[in-house]
Amino acid sequence: MLKTLLILFTFSFFANFSLAQDLKPLGKYFYTISYFGEKVFHPGVQISVNRSQYISKNINNQKNRLVIGFSISNYVYPKNHFGLRLTPNVSFLHANDKGFEYGLKSGAGFMRRFYHGKVFEVDDYGNVEQKYLAGQNAFTYEASIVLAKNWYTHKKKNIRLFLEFGGFKETNYNESSLFHPVVNIGISKYFNMKK
Numbered sequence: 001m002l003k004t005l006l007i008l009f010t011f012s013f014f015a016n017f018s019l020a021q022d023l024k025p026l027g028k029y030f031y032t033i034s035y036f037g038e039k040v041f042h043p044g045v046q047i048s049v050n051r052s053q054y055i056s057k058n059i060n061n062q063k064n065r066l067v068i069g070f071s072i073s074n075y076v077y078p079k080n081h082f083g084l085r086l087t088p089n090v091s092f093l094h095a096n097d098k099g100f101e102y103g104l105k106s107g108a109g110f111m112r113r114f115y116h117g118k119v120f121e122v123d124d125y126g127n128v129e130q131k132y133l134a135g136q137n138a139f140t141y142e143a144s145i146v147l148a149k150n151w152y153t154h155k156k157k158n159i160r161l162f163l164e165f166g167g168f169k170e171t172n173y174n175e176s177s178l179f180h181p182v183v184n185i186g187i188s189k190y191f192n193m194k195k
Helices: 002-018
Strands: 021-038 044-057 063-077 081-095 100-115 119-122 128-131 135-153 156-173 176-191
Touching: 021 063, 021 156, 044 081, 044 176, 081 135, 100 156, 135 176
Parallel strands: none
Antiparallel strands: 021 044, 021 176, 044 063, 063 081, 081 100, 100 135, 119 128, 135 156, 156 176
16 A cells, blocks of 8 residues: 555656646745544654745646655554654645645654563573663654645745544564554644744
8 A cells, every 4th residue: 555655646746747837945844743643543743844845836727845844753552552753754735726735745764662561581591681661663664645724824824734644664563564554633833944
């Protein structure tokens, strides 16, 4: 499924930008905070900082933009583990004049899971030692579908509500990999950085 989403993302990116006119840097930043639901009901929080890299209009007067971001997310799997993820990502978004937006997002990053409860390790001599902050590191890659609505004030985008649904794949999981479906619902705030 992730491979299919990545192929669709790549095709959509090049197909839309082949129709683009007057491509130019937007220079617009926004940060987000959201509910990060691993398997929907394992609660977590995601915070990200993003930059709208380009904006364009195609022949139908629709706007396209490329967004580069970095996110920190966590979630709690009750009585099992706490997950922490650091993920750079890229999104291609397509919007109409009313501020409704949809697109695809993908990324790859680092994950650390911390096990709940006490973990002990026994060495070759039979000595038992408690391991603090025991867990497992993994490489992850993600893909999701993005739906959003921008609100404008004085012809400027100020606030954005969004919904992302997709998932990420955790590698190095018991000598295999594990897919995590995710729902991400949150709010974005736009700002400009001084040069």
